[in-house]
Amino acid sequence: MSDVLRTDYTGEGISEAEVAATPWEQARLWVDDAVARSRVQDDVPEPYAISVATVDGAGRPNVRTVLMRFFDANGPGFVTGTQSTKGLEIAATGGIAAALTWPAMFRAIRFRGVAEQLSRDEVAGYFGSRPWASRISAWASRQSQPIEGRQGLEDAYARYAAQFPDHGDPADVPVPDFWGGYRVVCDEVEFWGGRRNRLHDRLVFSRVAPGPLDEADAWTLSRRQP
DSSP states (O other): OTTOOOOOOOOOOOOTTTSOSSHHHHHHHHHHHHHHHHTTOSSOSOTTEEEEEEEOTTSOEEEEEEEOOEEETTEEEEEEETTSHHHHHHHHHOEEEEEEEEGGGTEEEEEEEEEEEOOHHHHHHHHHHSOHHHHHHHHHOOTTOOOSHHHHHHHHHHHHHHHSOOOSOGGGSOOOTTEEEEEEEEEEEEEEEOOGGGOOEEEEEEEOSSOOTTOGGGEEEEEOOO
């Protein structure tokens, strides 16, 4: 690759002196910064885009990008088809890792731990907040399953749109029984800050006791080399 593009990262990084007392506080600060920037600049178009990695029963990894739809001191969460590849791999091994990455800000957060299925009430509450068309799409798509051509997907969408017409009520479209969500129950949360000359900052909160992301006694902080 003789045409490699080299960009020197000009971020401010992150230091032990400025990092928040808990991984939740620090993650919330950076997520809020990314959302604020997305509203005034076009270089962070999807601040909640999160890459999710799972492992199958043979130990082979899979990664894909979804949208973070839950975020609190219990960990980041997302919705998906429970019979999708990610859902089946979570059921098989439970292991999960996820990353929020904002290249324009020279920042990333990495979460590692185990996946916990969201309650039906949490899933239903979020599902009802989605636009009608998105709720119909959840029925139309059997995630990760093969399909012959785009038309099959369009036909399924039209079929469910007719079955569940839009009357402006969240109850117009029920939650599919094959649709759910997961939360990353973290053992480790890393904050990466890009800096010049590839001397990036990596500050890592590691779990030392039970507790959510906002419980200081559950975590210890260390620095890793870039």
